[in-house]
Amino acid sequence: MINRAITTALVGIGAAQFLKVPLHYVETGIWDWKKLYGSGDMPSSHSSAVTSLTTYVALKKGIPSIDFGISSIFSIIVMYDAMGIRWQAGEIAIAVNDINEQMEKLAHEHPGFYHRKREKELKEMLGHLPIEVAGGAILGVAIGALSYLTDKKSKKHS
Incomplete structure (x- = not known):
């Protein structure tokens, strides 16, 4: 059943x-x-x-x-988490991905500045x-x- x-x-x-x-x-x-x-x-x-x-x-x-x-x-806990913690984690992922992109540009523009590019961007769409x-x-x-x-x-x- x-x-x-x-x-x-x-x-x-x-x-x-x-x-x-x-x-x-x-x-x-x-x-x-x-x-x-x-x-x-x-x-x-x-x-x-x-x-x-x-x-x-x-x-x-x-x-x-x-x-x-x-x-x-x-x-209530699941819906609060979807709007709160998971949403904020997505916002942080956007910021980290932007910083990584800027660091990549800096590394190309300045010889001697080393930056290892992330293999994969962080997932940004996490919450609601x-x-x-x-x-x-x-x-x-x-x-x-x-x-x-x-x-x-x-x-x-x-």
Whole structure:
């Protein structure tokens, strides 16, 4: 038997990742299929996953349940992290990549100045803007509710 709550969260991730491709196209006119597995951008798949799980748990077990309480706190932490720590890490990566580029230019312009170029730039798109987290949350609520409504056992509180 498949765990409906886990499946719901995984659908939340998949739907958000899939939606990043056409939303990016609408914004830029470019089909970027790397968005299917990349982090960052609209909507947040982290937010969609935890919100779909929390919504499903709320409808299945009830808001007073311990399960809903645990899921809610987990969701708040994940969404806060996506907007806060992960966003700031992305901003730091942008700065480090810029410094590396400037050091590379300096090394070419000044003989005797040694700089070893990084083999790979740091990944800059790590976190989310609040609107991207909100977009993922809205998608997650819809997916969680749809999962509950299509669950054949949704009438039972087990």
